[in-house]
Amino acid sequence: MNKLSRIIIFLCALAIIPANYMSVWQIQLEAPQYPEGMKMEIWSHKIGGDFDKVNNLNHYIGMAAIKEENFKEFKVMPYLIWAMVGLGFIVALFGKRFLLYAYTSFFVLCGAWGIYDFWNWEYEYGHNLNPHAAIKIPGMSFQPPLIGWKQLLNFIAGSFPDIGGWLIILPAAIIVSVNVYVFFTRNNKAILIK
Amino acid sequence: MKMNILKSILVFATSVVAISGLQSCKPKKVDSALAGNAAEKVYVAPGKKDELYLFTSGGFSGQIGVYGLPSGRLLKVFPVFSQDPEKGYGYNEETKGMLMTSHGYVPWDDSHHPQLSKTDGNADGRWIFINGNNTPRIARANLGTFRTEEIIELPNCGGNHASPFLTQNTEYLVGASRFSVPYDKEGDPSISEYKDKFRGTVSFVKVDPKTGHMSLGFQLLVPGVDYDLARAGKAVSHGWVFFSCYNTEKAHSLLEVGASQRDKDFIMAVNWKKAEEYLAAGKGQKWPAKYAHNYWDENAQTTVSEMMNEVTVLDVKNLPGVCYYIPCPKSPHGCDVDPTGEYICASGKLAAVIPVYSFTKIQKAIEAKAFEGDFDGVPVIKYEAALDGEVEKPGLGPLHTEFDDKGNAYTSFFVSSEIVKWNVKTKQIIDRVPTYYSIGHLCVPMGDCIKPYGKYVIALDKITKDRYLPTGPELCQSAQLYSIEGDKMQLLLDFPTIGEPHYAQACPAELITKNEVKFYKLENNHHKYVTTSEDQAKVVREGNNVHIYMTCIRSHFTPDNIEGVKLGDNVYFHITNLEQDWDVPHGFAVKSANNSELLIMPGETQTLKWTPDRVGIFPFYCTDFCSALHQEMQGYIRVSAGNMPIKFSTGAEDEPTVSK
Numbered sequence: 033m034n035k036l037s038r039i040i041i042f043l044c045a046l047a048i049i050p051a052n053y054m055s056v057w058q059i060q061l062e063a064p065q066y067p068e069g070m071k072m073e074i075w076s077h078k079i080g081g082d083f084d085k086v087n088n089l090n091h092y093i094g095m096a097a098i099k100e101e102n103f104k105e106f107k108v109m110p111y112l113i114w115a116m117v118g119l120g121f122i123v124a125l126f127g128k129r130f131l132l133y134a135y136t137s138f139f140v141l142c143g144a145w146g147i148y149d150f151w152n153w154e155y156e157y158g159h160n161l162n163p164h165a166a167i168k169i170p171g172m173s174f175q176p177p178l179i180g181w182k183q184l185l186n187f188i189a190g191s192f193p194d195i196g197g198w199l200i201i202l203p204a205a206i207i208v209s210v211n212v213y214v215f216f217t218r219n220n221k222a223i224l225i226k
Numbered sequence: 227m228k229m230n231i232l233k234s235i236l237v238f239a240t241s242v243v244a245i246s247g248l249q250s251c252k253p254k255k256v257d258s259a260l261a262g263n264a265a266e267k268v269y270v271a272p273g274k275k276d277e278l279y280l281f282t283s284g285g286f287s288g289q290i291g292v293y294g295l296p297s298g299r300l301l302k303v304f305p306v307f308s309q310d311p312e313k314g315y316g317y318n319e320e321t322k323g324m325l326m327t328s329h330g331y332v333p334w335d336d337s338h339h340p341q342l343s344k345t346d347g348n349a350d351g352r353w354i355f356i357n358g359n360n361t362p363r364i365a366r367a368n369l370g371t372f373r374t375e376e377i378i379e380l381p382n383c384g385g386n387h388a389s390p391f392l393t394q395n396t397e398y399l400v401g402a403s404r405f406s407v408p409y410d411k412e413g414d415p416s417i418s419e420y421k422d423k424f425r426g427t428v429s430f431v432k433v434d435p436k437t438g439h440m441s442l443g444f445q446l447l448v449p450g451v452d453y454d455l456a457r458a459g460k461a462v463s464h465g466w467v468f469f470s471c472y473n474t475e476k477a478h479s480l481l482e483v484g485a486s487q488r489d490k491d492f493i494m495a496v497n498w499k500k501a502e503e504y505l506a507a508g509k510g511q512k513w514p515a516k517y518a519h520n521y522w523d524e525n526a527q528t529t530v531s532e533m534m535n536e537v538t539v540l541d542v543k544n545l546p547g548v549c550y551y552i553p554c555p556k557s558p559h560g561c562d563v564d565p566t567g568e569y570i571c572a573s574g575k576l577a578a579v580i581p582v583y584s585f586t587k588i589q590k591a592i593e594a595k596a597f598e599g600d601f602d603g604v605p606v607i608k609y610e611a612a613l614d615g616e617v618e619k620p621g622l623g624p625l626h627t628e629f630d631d632k633g634n635a636y637t638s639f640f641v642s643s644e645i646v647k648w649n650v651k652t653k654q655i656i657d658r659v660p661t662y663y664s665i666g667h668l669c670v671p672m673g674d675c676i677k678p679y680g681k682y683v684i685a686l687d688k689i690t691k692d693r694y695l696p697t698g699p700e701l702c703q704s705a706q707l708y709s710i711e712g713d714k715m716q717l718l719l720d721f722p723t724i725g726e727p728h729y730a731q732a733c734p735a736e737l738i739t740k741n742e743v744k745f746y747k748l749e750n751n752h753h754k755y756v757t758t759s760e761d762q763a764k765v766v767r768e769g770n771n772v773h774i775y776m777t778c779i780r781s782h783f784t785p786d787n788i789e790g791v792k793l794g795d796n797v798y799f800h801i802t803n804l805e806q807d808w809d810v811p812h813g814f815a816v817k818s819a820n821n822s823e824l825l826i827m828p829g830e831t832q833t834l835k836w837t838p839d840r841v842g843i844f845p846f847y848c849t850d851f852c853s854a855l856h857q858e859m860q861g862y863i864r865v866s867a868g869n870m871p872i873k874f875s876t877g878a879e880d881e882p883t884v885s886k
Contacts, residue, residue: 085807
């Protein structure tokens with residue numbers, strides 16, 4: 033790896049640090065009665081935003097209350113994010129290609145797991161509806177979108193990365209780009225250091 | 227003969243022409259036509275918000291009306307001195323104490339003069355104060371919640387009318403007696419002893435700058451005339467308060483004649499900083515006095531009602547430098563201080579001029595002892611020595627003056643039913659515009675402040691006659707909005723008001739909206755009977771009292787099936803609204819309750835006392851359409867003849883909880 037690649041990896045790892053202290057993902061809800069909207073936040077270690085309000089509304093359709101203690105992920109995710117930071121520093125320090133490949137794979141695996149896990153929870157909450165609820169949902173399916181906007185009864189639900197999420201996604205994209213660059217220039221001795 | 231007939235015809239024709247000509251000489255009324263763009267200037271599109279809040283006194287409704295300007299749309303009516311069954315105010319256990327007085331529970335008063343709290347002489351949007359005229363009181367409401375939070379009664383006082391005009395940093399509110407009476411400790415002298423035994427008081431109510439809490443600082447003992455209105459000095463005249471006085475004749479019967487004899491009555495100038503000095507020097511006397519002080523304990527969400535038993539009084543006769551009279555033509559009503567604090571304008575209801583006094587000249591006159599004598603031991607400053615100038619022939623029946631930000635004054639005229647605009651420095655009349663009809667007070671937004679907002683003047687009318695669709699003998703009350711942006715005042719809008727709008731104050735909306743409370747935080751609710759979650763809901767018997775700790779949240783009460791109440795019990799529904807969101811109040815009503823409903827804001831606890839009068843099943847339900855399943859938000863309470871175990875439940879119909 034050349035010096036520039038290593039600096040870029042270092043900066044990317046640095047940029048991820050604040051993601052530990054911010055909301056990573058957000059689900060926005062808007063309805064005629066909620067012009068001000070509601071926002072549910074997913075942090076690495078907790079839920080935030082208007083979860084109480086949403087839980088209170090969800091009982092109409094029989095959706096289970098979303099409670100922080102149900103998510104084991106909050107025990108793991110902070111370590112994963114710190115690993116993204118720490119491994120990035122190691123890659124930048126040693127500048128070894130195989131370390132970079134491993135680092136990138138780690139990102140890809142974390143990302144894939146994150147998406148799968150999030151979808152899983154959405155499926156779980158969206159289908160495990162109390163049949164005695166006041167409002168029967170056609171098909172008993174009330175699943176928010178994985179990403180993007182979706183109309184659910186009177187609500188427009190939007191699911192997007194929050195600032196903390198962007199602080200992971202953007203560095204991840206840069207790291208993958210560096211990876212591609214390093215891979216295709218691996219035989220060009222002139223730009224290799226050492 | 228022919229000539230004579232011709233002459234007679236000529237005389238007849240001439241006189242007919244002359245008389246019909248005279249008829250067409252009728253003075254024209256001022257044209258009331260609206261300018262073409264008036265609608266545009268008051269139109270606030272659906273979903274858009276008004277520029278200003280207007281707070282009008284409810285007069286005999288004892289409430290305060292809240293309007294948006296320039297649209298004139300009614301936003302809210304909140305109770306101050308009157309019970310309000312809609313909000314449970316004065317009915318629920320938490321607010322009953324707010325209406326306590328030394329005479330017991332007094333659930334009505336006549337509220338006259340709203341006053342926005344001030345910092346540095348300008349409205350700060352924190353609180354609004356208003357006087358109760360009948361059973362002398364002053365109230366404070368919080369402008370974050372639009373709720374009355376404190377009421378203090380004034381002893382030794384009849385008719386708290388010259389009130390609650392406040393000083394430039396809300397250091398003090400005043401309350402001066404419109405009806406002089408014997409002091410509370412003096413029993414019941416004969417009414418004919420008025421001149422000897424009847425006295426006035428000026429109460430100075432201290433306001434805590436952080437909490438707004440009021441306390442009776444001291445009372446000035448003043449001669450027994452009628453004190454009508456007041457304004458505190460500001461800027462250069464900070465430290466003084468000016469009062470208008472009528473009935474210096476000291477009539478005690480048929481005042482409409484008896485109190486209108488003298489050519490001049492008085493403006494009373496009070497140096498309250500001097501009074502404070504005397505107080506600090508121990509010149510005050512402690513008098514026994516019984517008066518109520520009621521305030522809202524935010525923590526406990528309940529009114530604390532205390533009966534006080536002492537007041538410190540200062541007799542102005544014996545304390546030179548506190549109090550002066552200035553002659554004023556004739557039976558003055560308004561007594562208004564301009565934005566610079568230098569000019570004091572008095573409006574003699576029966577006077578042909580508006581005298582404008584100079585604060586500087588008053589100070590010089592006091593120094594030079596330019597007195598024409600004294601009145602009951604209070605020095606009377608010479609009229610000319612205090613006078614800056616007079617506004618000549620302003621109109622008939624001047625009542626009240628407010629000011630814009632350009633050095634102009636606006637005076638209301640009850641008898642000639644008009645607003646007259648004049649320049650404070652030159653005393654020249656600039657414009658006049660009719661009002662419909664018989665304006666009392668008027669209001670320029672922040673027109674009593676150091677920096678008036680200007681832009682509009684609002685007329686608060688006493689008579690509406692033919693202005694609206696009729697509603698029987700009692701017609702609607704009304705205010706009118708005029709633009710004062712140009713040289714000519716321009717009528718923009720008539721809008722009906724609640725009660726009788728004696729006076730109003732207006733300020734830019736953002737001064738109020740910045741303090742907006744959307745709901746109460748449940749974690750800060752330390753009500754004695756709060757229930758913070760459904761699993762803590764319970765029913766507890768204490769002798770003949772049954773306490774129901776109930777919660778409500780969309781769309782159910784917990785518990786909603788209750789048994790075990792016995793005829794003769796007092797049932798207390800302590801209901802906590804568990805919602806923690808904006809605009810989700812729940813109501814509560816139970817069949818046969820002889821008081822009112824409850825209207826419980828999110829995070830709040832309220833208590834309704836209910837004494838069932840017969841055996842049976844009584845439904846209760848939510849009265850505020852809260853959700854799609856509001857109509858399902860109901861329950862039952864059973865009242866039995868004999869002893870029954872207490873049982874309560876929600877949703878578990880077959881297995882109710884049984885308490886011991």
